[in-house]
Amino acid sequence: MKVLYMVNVPAPYMVSYFNELGKYCDLTVIFEKSTSSERDESWKKYKFINFKGIILKGISTAVDMAFCPQVIRYLKKNKYDFIISSAMATPTGILAIEYMKLRGIPFYLESEGGFAKDGKGIKEHLKKRVMSGAKGYFSTTAIDDEYFITYGALPDRIYKYPFTSLYEKDILPSPLSNKEKKNIRDKIGVSDSRMVISVGQYIYRKGFDLLIQAANQINKNIGVYIVGGVPTQEYIELRNQINADNVHFVDFLSKEELAEYYKASDVFVLPTREDTWGLVINEAMAYGLPVISTDRCIAASELVDNTNGRIIPTDSVEALSEAITDLISNRNLSELGRKSIDKIKWYTFESMAKVHMDFFKKEK
Numbered sequence: 001m002k003v004l005y006m007v008n009v010p011a012p013y014m015v016s017y018f019n020e021l022g023k024y025c026d027l028t029v030i031f032e033k034s035t036s037s038e039r040d041e042s043w044k045k046y047k048f049i050n051f052k053g054i055i056l057k058g059i060s061t062a063v064d065m066a067f068c069p070q071v072i073r074y075l076k077k078n079k080y081d082f083i084i085s086s087a088m089a090t091p092t093g094i095l096a097i098e099y100m101k102l103r104g105i106p107f108y109l110e111s112e113g114g115f116a117k118d119g120k121g122i123k124e125h126l127k128k129r130v131m132s133g134a135k136g137y138f139s140t141t142a143i144d145d146e147y148f149i150t151y152g153a154l155p156d157r158i159y160k161y162p163f164t165s166l167y168e169k170d171i172l173p174s175p176l177s178n179k180e181k182k183n184i185r186d187k188i189g190v191s192d193s194r195m196v197i198s199v200g201q202y203i204y205r206k207g208f209d210l211l212i213q214a215a216n217q218i219n220k221n222i223g224v225y226i227v228g229g230v231p232t233q234e235y236i237e238l239r240n241q242i243n244a245d246n247v248h249f250v251d252f253l254s255k256e257e258l259a260e261y262y263k264a265s266d267v268f269v270l271p272t273r274e275d276t277w278g279l280v281i282n283e284a285m286a287y288g289l290p291v292i293s294t295d296r297c298i299a300a301s302e303l304v305d306n307t308n309g310r311i312i313p314t315d316s317v318e319a320l321s322e323a324i325t326d327l328i329s330n331r332n333l334s335e336l337g338r339k340s341i342d343k344i345k346w347y348t349f350e351s352m353a354k355v356h357m358d359f360f361k362k363e364k
Contacts, residue, residue: 001360005029006071006085006096009036009064010053013165013279015046020349022050024357030074031055032092036064058092067091072099082360083107084138094130101133110138112163113276113298114147128152136363138356140277141302161355164347165279166286171344175288175337176263184264192223192246194328197265197289199227199258199280200272202235207271207294209238210317214271216244217321222328224269225250227261262287267327272297273314285344288337290330292323303347308339 003025007014010031018029027050034055035044058068071092075083083100087093088109100107109131117124132152139145140163148158176184185195196215200206208226212235215224224247231249239247253261262268268284270293278299281291291309293300300311310327312319327333 001025001082001364002080003027003360004074004080004083006083006087006093008032008066008087008090008093010034010046010048010055011036012046015048015053016165016167017349017352018053019048019050021353021356024353025360027051028074028080029053030071032058032066032068032087032090033060033064056092061091065090065092067095069095071096075099075103075105078103078105081364084110086110086112088131089127097130106135108136108138109134109148109153110161111140111144111147111276113140113144115143115274115276115296115298116147116150124151141298143298143301159359162347162351163277163279164282164349164352166282166344166348168348168350170283171286171348172288172341174341175334177334181264181266184260188260188264190223190225190264192221194219194222195265196222196224196267196269196324196328197227197261197284198224198269198271199283200270202226202228202230202232205273205275207273207315208235210271210315210320211269212238212244212247213242213317214321214324215247216242217317218246218324218328220246222246222324223248225261225265227251227253227258259287262289265289266333267292267309267324269293269320269324270297270300271320275299282344282347285340288334288341290327290333290336290340292320292327303343308336308343 018027021027029051056068056070058066060066085093085097085107128151136157136159137148137153138161139148139158145158149155198211227250229252262284268289268291270278270281272294274296276298278297281293281299281303284291291304293304293311294314295311296314304311310323312323
């Protein structure tokens with residue numbers, strides 16, 4: 001079975017998925033660019049093992065997009081059983097989709113998540129033109145379903161899949177004990193008696209300004225560690241201005257180093273103002289952490305409820321500080337972490353590949 005994927009850049013988690021899927025089919029993946037210029041060096045350390053990866057040459061149009069007309073040559077022969085594109089908003093992706101429509105080549109669209117707008121206006125009309133007409137749509141959640149339907153998908157042509165950055169082996173069998181967490185904190189040099197972790201880029205959308213303010217309203221023996229590279233001057237000044245000395249900025253960490261921070265922590269927080277998924281939530285849950293996130297995070301909408309964390313309103317410092325205090329003081333914190341592990345077990349590369357292969361076999 002021959003399968004073609006079209007994506008923008010070889011993000012490490014997607015390369016891992018393609019290496020897993022490539023075990024079961026003849027897989028080719030076309031990338032517009034070799035990496036995203038806003039990501040750290042770890043994004044460049046990918047290996048195409050079980051699939052053929054093609055990196056196009058074109059004109060860069062954004063940090064992770066390019067215009068590559070040569071994509072057409074890979075579609076002309078129509079030699080694939082299935083063509084899937086997740087590049088619905090890139091110049092190359094739009095060109096490929098319009099070409100396939102013109103030539104009557106069946107294709108599928110895949111999304112990690114999206115928030116639908118009202119569908120009105122020129123930009124929304126163009127979006128509907130691009131996204132309508134696919135043979136099927138791969139979606140992550142009910143919110144993503146609504147996104148596809150708004151832009152032209154038929155409900156009975158939408159198929160669910162588990163979006164992830166985890167292998168089965170990455171998921172702990174059970175949460176670590178307080179003693180184990182304390183030993184790891186000692187090892188990595190964390191002296192706080194309790195530890196909250198957040199991971200992401202230091203950009204406005206991630207909401208770290210909210211977390212810094214919330215940290216100032218909780219018990220100061222709770223250390224808040226934000227892992228994301230070099231913080232902006234704005235965040236440093238905010239921390240200093242309000243004397244939030246329990247906030248610690250941590251540079252980029254290797255996967256192994258980050259694992260130690262996850263294991264040492266008691267609660268994970270993603271105070272995002274909007275995330276079309278939020279894979280750090282998958283990762284935190286795999287380490288048995290309760291999760292706090294917002295109502296504008298699609299991963300949280302699918303994976304988090306009161307049994308394993310809290311979903312709070314976006315932009316609410318008060319709700320965030322209350323949620324952190326509530327979870328940290330919860331006597332059943334370990335049970336909440338166990339629920340996180342139970343919920344995330346299906347969200348693996350192995351499951352992601354199996355769901356797609358089951359679909360291919362059924363449709364073929």
